[in-house]
Amino acid sequence: MTVELSPLTAGHAHDRGRSLLTVLLILFVLSIAGNLIGSILRYPNIGSAVLFPPYAVLTAALAVSPRRHWIWLAGVSVLAHVVTFLFGWPLSWLLLANVANTARALAAALLLTWFLSGLPRLDGVKALLLFAVAAVVLAPAVGATIGAANVVLHRHVDSFWTPWMAWYVSSALTGLTMIPAMLVVFAYAGGRRRAGATGRRVAEAALLALALAATCGAAFLGNFDGPVSLPLYALFPVLIWAALRFGAAGASAALTVAVVVAIWGVDRGVGPFRAPVPEDNVYALQMFMLFTSAFVLCLAGVAAGRKAVVDLHGALLASVHDQVAVIDADGEVIETSDSWRRFAERSDVPAFDRVHVGDRYLALCQAVAGGRDGTAARIADSVRSVLGGERRRVELEYDHRHHDAVVGSYTISVEALARAEGGAVVTRADVTARRQAQHQIDEQRREVFHLARVAVLGQLSGAIAHELNQPLTAILSNAEAARMLLRQQGGEPGEIAEILRDIIAEDRRAAAVVERLHALLRRGERHLQDIHPKELVDDVLGLAHAELVSRRVDAVALVEPYLEPLCGDKVQLQQVLLNLILNGCEAMAASPSPRRLVVAVGADPAGGVRLTVRDHGAGIAPDLLERLFEPFVTTKPSGLGLGLSIARSIVAAHGGRLWAENNADAGATVHCFLPVVAGPTAPAIHSTSVAGAVEV
Amino acid sequence: MGHDRTLPARVLSIAIVDDDAGVRVSVSRLCRAFGLHAVPYASGGEFLAALDAGTAPADCLLIDAHMPTMTGFELISQLLARDVRIPTIVFTADATPAVPAAYVAAGISNYLRKPLPAADLMAAIESAVGGA
Numbered sequence A: 001m002t003v004e005l006s007p008l009t010a011g012h013a014h015d016r017g018r019s020l021l022t023v024l025l026i027l028f029v030l031s032i033a034g035n036l037i038g039s040i041l042r043y044p045n046i047g048s049a050v051l052f053p054p055y056a057v058l059t060a061a062l063a064v065s066p067r068r069h070w071i072w073l074a075g076v077s078v079l080a081h082v083v084t085f086l087f088g089w090p091l092s093w094l095l096l097a098n099v100a101n102t103a104r105a106l107a108a109a110l111l112l113t114w115f116l117s118g119l120p121r122l123d124g125v126k127a128l129l130l131f132a133v134a135a136v137v138l139a140p141a142v143g144a145t146i147g148a149a150n151v152v153l154h155r156h157v158d159s160f161w162t163p164w165m166a167w168y169v170s171s172a173l174t175g176l177t178m179i180p181a182m183l184v185v186f187a188y189a190g191g192r193r194r195a196g197a198t199g200r201r202v203a204e205a206a207l208l209a210l211a212l213a214a215t216c217g218a219a220f221l222g223n224f225d226g227p228v229s230l231p232l233y234a235l236f237p238v239l240i241w242a243a244l245r246f247g248a249a250g251a252s253a254a255l256t257v258a259v260v261v262a263i264w265g266v267d268r269g270v271g272p273f274r275a276p277v278p279e280d281n282v283y284a285l286q287m288f289m290l291f292t293s294a295f296v297l298c299l300a301g302v303a304a305g306r307k308a309v310v311d312l313h314g315a316l317l318a319s320v321h322d323q324v325a326v327i328d329a330d331g332e333v334i335e336t337s338d339s340w341r342r343f344a345e346r347s348d349v350p351a352f353d354r355v356h357v358g359d360r361y362l363a364l365c366q367a368v369a370g371g372r373d374g375t376a377a378r379i380a381d382s383v384r385s386v387l388g389g390e391r392r393r394v395e396l397e398y399d400h401r402h403h404d405a406v407v408g409s410y411t412i413s414v415e416a417l418a419r420a421e422g423g424a425v426v427t428r429a430d431v432t433a434r435r436q437a438q439h440q441i442d443e444q445r446r447e448v449f450h451l452a453r454v455a456v457l458g459q460l461s462g463a464i465a466h467e468l469n470q471p472l473t474a475i476l477s478n479a480e481a482a483r484m485l486l487r488q489q490g491g492e493p494g495e496i497a498e499i500l501r502d503i504i505a506e507d508r509r510a511a512a513v514v515e516r517l518h519a520l521l522r523r524g525e526r527h528l529q530d531i532h533p534k535e536l537v538d539d540v541l542g543l544a545h546a547e548l549v550s551r552r553v554d555a556v557a558l559v560e561p562y563l564e565p566l567c568g569d570k571v572q573l574q575q576v577l578l579n580l581i582l583n584g585c586e587a588m589a590a591s592p593s594p595r596r597l598v599v600a601v602g603a604d605p606a607g608g609v610r611l612t613v614r615d616h617g618a619g620i621a622p623d624l625l626e627r628l629f630e631p632f633v634t635t636k637p638s639g640l641g642l643g644l645s646i647a648r649s650i651v652a653a654h655g656g657r658l659w660a661e662n663n664a665d666a667g668a669t670v671h672c673f674l675p676v677v678a679g680p681t682a683p684a685i686h687s688t689s690v691a692g693a694v695e696v
Numbered sequence B: 001m002g003h004d005r006t007l008p009a010r011v012l013s014i015a016i017v018d019d020d021a022g023v024r025v026s027v028s029r030l031c032r033a034f035g036l037h038a039v040p041y042a043s044g045g046e047f048l049a050a051l052d053a054g055t056a057p058a059d060c061l062l063i064d065a066h067m068p069t070m071t072g073f074e075l076i077s078q079l080l081a082r083d084v085r086i087p088t089i090v091f092t093a094d095a096t097p098a099v100p101a102a103y104v105a106a107g108i109s110n111y112l113r114k115p116l117p118a119a120d121l122m123a124a125i126e127s128a129v130g131g132a
Helices: A013-040 A053-063 A067-085 A091-115 A125-155 A161-189 A199-221 A230-268 A278-319 A338-344 A361-370 A374-387 A432-459 A461-488 A493-521 A533-550 A570-587 A643-653 B021-033 B044-052 B072-081 B101-105 B118-131
Strands: A003-005 A193-195 A323-327 A333-336 A393-402 A405-416 A424-430 A528-531 A553-559 A566-569 A595-604 A608-614 A657-662 A668-675 B013-017 B037-041 B060-064 B088-092 B111-113
Touching: A013 A053, A013 A067, A013 A161, A013 A230, A053 A067, A053 A091, A053 A125, A053 A161, A067 A091, A091 A125, A091 A161, A125 A161, A125 A278, A161 A193, A161 A230, A161 A278, A199 A230, A230 A278, A323 A338, A323 A361, A333 A338, A361 A374, A374 A393, A374 A405, A374 A424, A405 A432, A432 A461, A432 A493, A432 A570, A432 A643, A461 A493, A461 A533, A461 B021, A461 B118, A493 A533, A493 A570, A493 B021, A528 A533, A528 A570, A533 A553, A533 A570, A533 A595, A533 A608, A553 A570, A566 A570, A570 A595, A570 A608, A570 A643, A570 A668, A643 A657, A643 A668, B013 B021, B013 B044, B021 B037, B021 B118, B037 B044, B044 B072, B060 B072, B060 B118, B072 B088, B072 B101, B088 B118, B111 B118
Parallel strands: A553 A595, B013 B037, B013 B060, B060 B088, B088 B111
Antiparallel strands: A003 A193, A323 A333, A323 A424, A393 A405, A405 A424, A528 A566, A595 A608, A608 A668, A657 A668
């Protein structure tokens, strides 16, 4: 039966009160019935029952109920016992028998709830073993000790151990066969479990009950006269069926039926236990049922454990969002998650993604790769290297394209399967959304970079006008001089040629200014190229020239010769340097002349280029040294404080580092480390490497 | 044009102080084309040195406002300190339309913005020299 636990705290006090009444009522009825069944067959001399169901009934009721209800449960159990046996037994015997019964059940329930922590669920070998120790081995000893004393007191039996053994075996048999089923009964009665049985399960249970009735009848009520009691064996397939399909509770229910029928048979003198000595029959019956129960319940435990694993396995495969396939050492798919299967059923995915259980994944990838599919070849290589034991885990990314447009981005990881037979787990994750988000972030970041550039150039607009006006002045003056000379017809052709040459040069100079400006103002895609450090410094100092002059800043460039070219986005790096230079100027705004700004570029021992901008201003307050690179932190009266944070993002995107230090003498130095990446053909600096770049 | 005709018969000597070689050369060339004697200097220091050496007889000074090491204004201050009084025109590549207060205070009224057409330049020289 499909059984679920409901939360212990569920339900109102009213419901709990009603469920206690239900439990007490069921306990009372089952205890009366159990007492009557117990009276069917007793040890002839000792008088104790061969099977004593009230033990199982009370133990189960206690084990699934809260401790504060135990007093009520014990009371009802005693009441049922007294009601059944009031006539015909001495009061003292009755009293002591109830002490023995209650003590036994309490011991069993305490041990069960302690061992199995809370609500006992017998759904595995370990749980069943603990159950057996508590309710079959230990608790019966408690009952047997008091019960045997009772027998000795009232029956004048010489030996203490004979009644002790009878009590013990009877309790053990009762506990083993009946408690698992009773636990379920009381779990339902107390509202601790909810039933969710399907029609098919109910039909199967009914069929099982019929088969059980038939085989029990044949086994215990017939008189088969052969050397071996063959009908007895007919019982086993039915019990195994119950164990495999209905767990410990189902097996226990079937065993309870079997033992009751067997007792009835012995009592009537029919069935396989028909020895001349009555004690022998009781003993044989108990041993047969004990070992059968132990075997059947073990089987139930193993089956329940296996079912739990299979259910978990199935749930896992159904639930994982990423698409998972397990392949064996030959590259054949042996298991897939539901998400993988659904993906493989899509018609718009490449052939190497349309694989199902039983398909040869590796061979398929290789076949597709033979058709010059790069992705398939990469997957095939990864799978082969993991299956071959060369690598434990390989991860790769690929895109699905449709008419040259990327329609989906995926990552595939191939990981060795940790088992002796080998194999691998292939996990495919759809990262399209993440990619798109990343793309959007990149775009927004570029936009911010661009806006920051526009802002910096706004700061420079006066200087830029100045820078353009110089060549324009030269061109105008030259042109007017030439016109004058031509009008006077006194000019030599050589002089006119010289003037024209200068005009052309000045025009080019103006064009260069416009070009530099345009590059910085452009909102282009990230464009990686080789950049020579000297060129970078010269370009930016050229752009800032007029500003430096007007701010009375004496800028010096110290560029080490023979530096490796950098790979990066030229415009972005210019932006960084321009920012640092303008910050340096700003830092010296209040300083007396000479205001020296040193821009130095040299090889960094860490294998890259170190660019420093050193000013001779007031320096940076120590607590600001690091915070200066956070957005909206600024020392300037006007300014948003985004420049350095954006500069750091750009440098980080180039795999570099940007930080500030105060100089020993005066002012501060901003250091920029940039790694030298081999050539513009090197893999694009991946946007995910921009740690914390989206600061703005 | 005709401005040259209104100039005095003696050939006027114009000293042009500008750190930008292109501007310095072209403006000198323009002045010569208009029949003036033009001497270019790359910095204020260079001009002062020539002045001290007595090799800079200038009737009019044409000074760029923005120069490294010594700005146009500093040069004017130096000249004032030495009590050298030469009609002076300041020109600047700045886009700012207003004449900086410091220049006004120093008595400089000829403050021109680059690029400056020849007619304007000649008129400025004429007025500076004439007003002197």
